[in-house]
Amino acid sequence: MFTERIYNFSAGPSMLPEAVLAKAQSKMLNFGGSGTSVMEMSHRSKAFVDIFDETKTLLKALMGVPDSHEILFLQGGASLQFAMVPLNLIGKTGKADYAVTGNFSNLAMKEAKHYGEIHEAASSADQNHTYIPAQDQLNLSKDAAYFHYCDNNTIYGTEWNYVPDTGAVPLVSDMSSNILSKPMDVSKYGLIYAGAQKNMAPAGLTVVILDKSLLGLELSHTPTMLRYQTHVDADSMYNTPPTYNIYMLGLVLNWIEARGGLTAMERYNEEKAAILYDYLDESALFKACALPEFRSKMNVTFVTGDPDLDAKFAKEAGAAGLSNLKGHRVVGGMRASIYNAMPMEGVSALVEFMKEFEQNNR
Amino acid sequence: MFTERIYNFSAGPSMLPEAVLAKAQSKMLNFGGSGTSVMEMSHRSKAFVDIFDETKTLLKALMGVPDSHEILFLQGGASLQFAMVPLNLIGKTGKADYAVTGNFSNLAMKEAKHYGEIHEAASSADQNHTYIPAQDQLNLSKDAAYFHYCDNNTIYGTEWNYVPDTGAVPLVSDMSSNILSKPMDVSKYGLIYAGAQKNMAPAGLTVVILDKSLLGLELSHTPTMLRYQTHVDADSMYNTPPTYNIYMLGLVLNWIEARGGLTAMERYNEEKAAILYDYLDESALFKACALPEFRSKMNVTFVTGDPDLDAKFAKEAGAAGLSNLKGHRVVGGMRASIYNAMPMEGVSALVEFMKEFEQNNR
Numbered sequence: 096m097f098t099e100r101i102y103n104f105s106a107g108p109s110m111l112p113e114a115v116l117a118k119a120q121s122k123m124l125n126f127g128g129s130g131t132s133v134m135e136m137s138h139r140s141k142a143f144v145d146i147f148d149e150t151k152t153l154l155k156a157l158m159g160v161p162d163s164h165e166i167l168f169l170q171g172g173a174s175l176q177f178a179m180v181p182l183n184l185i186g187k188t189g190k191a192d193y194a195v196t197g198n199f200s201n202l203a204m205k206e207a208k209h210y211g212e213i214h215e216a217a218s219s220a221d222q223n224h225t226y227i228p229a230q231d232q233l234n235l236s237k238d239a240a241y242f243h244y245c246d247n248n249t250i251y252g253t254e255w256n257y258v259p260d261t262g263a264v265p266l267v268s269d270m271s272s273n274i275l276s277k278p279m280d281v282s283k284y285g286l287i288y289a290g291a292q293k294n295m296a297p298a299g300l301t302v303v304i305l306d307k308s309l310l311g312l313e314l315s316h317t318p319t320m321l322r323y324q325t326h327v328d329a330d331s332m333y334n335t336p337p338t339y340n341i342y343m344l345g346l347v348l349n350w351i352e353a354r355g356g357l358t359a360m361e362r363y364n365e366e367k368a369a370i371l372y373d374y375l376d377e378s379a380l381f382k383a384c385a386l387p388e389f390r391s392k393m394n395v396t397f398v399t400g401d402p403d404l405d406a407k408f409a410k411e412a413g414a415a416g417l418s419n420l421k422g423h424r425v426v427g428g429m430r431a432s433i434y435n436a437m438p439m440e441g442v443s444a445l446v447e448f449m450k451e452f453e454q455n456n457r
Numbered sequence: 458m459f460t461e462r463i464y465n466f467s468a469g470p471s472m473l474p475e476a477v478l479a480k481a482q483s484k485m486l487n488f489g490g491s492g493t494s495v496m497e498m499s500h501r502s503k504a505f506v507d508i509f510d511e512t513k514t515l516l517k518a519l520m521g522v523p524d525s526h527e528i529l530f531l532q533g534g535a536s537l538q539f540a541m542v543p544l545n546l547i548g549k550t551g552k553a554d555y556a557v558t559g560n561f562s563n564l565a566m567k568e569a570k571h572y573g574e575i576h577e578a579a580s581s582a583d584q585n586h587t588y589i590p591a592q593d594q595l596n597l598s599k600d601a602a603y604f605h606y607c608d609n610n611t612i613y614g615t616e617w618n619y620v621p622d623t624g625a626v627p628l629v630s631d632m633s634s635n636i637l638s639k640p641m642d643v644s645k646y647g648l649i650y651a652g653a654q655k656n657m658a659p660a661g662l663t664v665v666i667l668d669k670s671l672l673g674l675e676l677s678h679t680p681t682m683l684r685y686q687t688h689v690d691a692d693s694m695y696n697t698p699p700t701y702n703i704y705m706l707g708l709v710l711n712w713i714e715a716r717g718g719l720t721a722m723e724r725y726n727e728e729k730a731a732i733l734y735d736y737l738d739e740s741a742l743f744k745a746c747a748l749p750e751f752r753s754k755m756n757v758t759f760v761t762g763d764p765d766l767d768a769k770f771a772k773e774a775g776a777a778g779l780s781n782l783k784g785h786r787v788v789g790g791m792r793a794s795i796y797n798a799m800p801m802e803g804v805s806a807l808v809e810f811m812k813e814f815e816q817n818n819r
Contacts, residue, residue, distance in 0.1 A: 101492030120485040130459030170532035178680030299699030318540030334536040337661030
């Protein structure tokens, strides 16, 4: 039983800023004198449409989304995007390139194979996904309808440290676990998608940002709800969107803005990650999994080398209010997910706990 | 500005029980001593899996879902089910029957036409959907893979007053706007689906209850996320489900159970609807739209006959804390949605307001 809030290192759903939760709490039964909860508002009501518009406008401003691109608020998570991307985009040539740098990019590629000719343009499987292929290791196809990659690999703890140059072939990126963690040049992308439950909002919302010039090539059997065009035409209101999640995203975006926007978030995230990686590099017990130049700022994977000791660590840390540090089942070891909402104090507390654990378990 | 909560007659998203909102509010930052919000819990954590299991068990008990059927917690709303139903079920014969009794059943039929041979088994369009076709008006196909109908028509305010007898052809029903409003014999259905945002939980959750013997006939191009089998195999955890919505559904189910379950809800809903319909039948100004024997207990549609007066009524009612009474744009007039969470006091207040309005506007 914790009477105070713990530091939750879950990979997602994950921590939300405490100030955001407190704000949502205070307005739970009566939002802004409306006499209703945001959860109860018709998605077509003026009160909710105002929330929706403000959220979209703020996301556009914070990320610098150009007018060529549309922001969509959808459902189904990244897993549904694994199908929507090829269903909507592969029609141009019938072919697409995929880089495989982890579990989810591999699932994305497998799903796409149902809808066209898929070429594995790169893979880091040869070294258990501890690195990111370099630009000159990308085996690009000139006739690909798009190039797909996952910008941050939640399970393996790696992150692309460059934006791939694919010439005229549109870039499609799964940014579920690092969207809003730093500035990014949206104009370089044909399509960005992200499940909200890591850096944006509670689970149940999927954000898609797409270049409208890519629309109009859906495969004929694409369901209405899986056509981006449907949602562009209706401004994400073809049917009832996940209204409360959109409201929560708005609160998170306001929180980011008040802290200085994405440049400030990047600086803060780099500092947080450095504390942890610096300790890992000097520890005699713990070892970081990812190679230095490809290390994720969001998901820090590490091991002791002894699975029993790993389990002991995760258990004792949990009891001390540092929760969800057990690594994903496909890689084992530990994982500390330190998204935007994880405060510096949480990372410091973790490092202190690790030092103590190291001392007690040499 | 309302300092107290209003009566919200929205068709969905719609009112939630105040006790449910208050409970969620009190646990927003720290659920049951976990030190985290439910919004922040990993969907694979024991704390959340307990919530998930309790919610599913309670829904199964309240609705009397037989062991032959599986309960799924999905995303995308009823609109995505319009595609998932044919993609998963039409394969048996390539044909399906649809009854059209309103806007959404018509959209469901249109979507299904992409995936097989669709037969309109009945339609109430000839009388502007003010009635429900009788059993002997259903033109049933012996070789249909299923028969689809919408049990309650939110826009037109009609509700099926019987369960269609389709012999060996499985019944598929969209119950988005009347699920949990009364007991129903789930064993009679091959598949029931419902968007949660009317009688269950905040928008973003779709509940599907299906007979597992219907699985295994997906069309070959069906995306992984649109196969019911995917979600049955993973107990709705193939990817991150809308965790907070599931939690809220659990709170709503507990609230229903404490009030005596679905038999008690039915009695209460019948009483609420009777107060309103009785007044409509004696009023000289207002007139109910649906024919008496097909009137919905959930969505009460009515008109004055004068669109300007209708608009005046909705506006004045809104100012008096009786909100969202404007009818859907395709039918005009007024609509009072009185789902489970609308208290008797709300309906009484509406009738009192209508009487006053009638007196002032004869």
